[in-house]
Amino acid sequence: MIKFKDLDPLLHSQLRLAVISLLMNSEAAEFTWIREQTGATAGNLSIQITKLKEAGYIEVEKKFRNNYPQTLCRITSMGREKFTEYVNALKEYLNPDKSRI
């Protein structure tokens, strides 16, 4: 049986899990939009996004739009894979009798 300690520690955190979940359905999302959806502070979100980026789970692109800086986040194929593994592990934890899908 899977224990919580077996779950990916990088994703098993409220804000990082929220960020990855938001990016799973999005081609690209702005930092401001992620902040609005999660309700996190800019500083905290920035720290968590950096952790995800350093682990290779997401890509961060900085550019300018109408002279304002814009930070775009995208999930990588590795991030997608890790999220799927996390969800499968979670399902296994919650329903140990059911097989993985």
Add this chain to the structure above:
Amino acid sequence: METMEKDMTGEESLRIITDMINKTKFNIRQGSFHLLFWGWLIVFCSLSEYLLFKFSDYATPWYIWFFVIPGVFVSLLYGFIKGKKATVHTYAEMIYTWTWMAFLIASIVLFILLSDRMGSFGPYILTVAAIPTFISGFIIRFRPLIAGGISFWLFALAAHFGGQEIAMLSVPVAMLTGYLIPGYLLKRKTDNDKV
């Protein structure tokens, strides 16, 4: 949102995933502009063509369809401005947008291929227009749009087998069932309705 590293229960993890995925769902109301704009533009062009054909000696009533060209620019400009303002681009929105772009390209190709026999354009354009309408209905899970796509195929058959007058009237009636009714139903939904 809690930002501290702390133990979460499985239920908490699932709730976060579900909540966040729900926030990336497609805002269905935004599609109504294009449906209503094109619905009314095509009704205007097709009815004008029919009236010119029926009650005037004008040799090339199909010229009225050139109104579609500025319509394309209006639609593209609207989509471009909306896209520039968007702070997130979901996969559902991308599929939706590119399905309609593919239809636009297919329509231009059809226009070129059939330019020497514009009288028979109706059934072909309805057949092609049904595809993005039908697919969009599934993407946004909106049955009136799915039914609208199916109605385009039925009107395409009616237009082909019903003779010239029915062919000309099939297009405006199809616009009613395929774009205008679904468009107004979509508009009635609140901004918060997402799929």
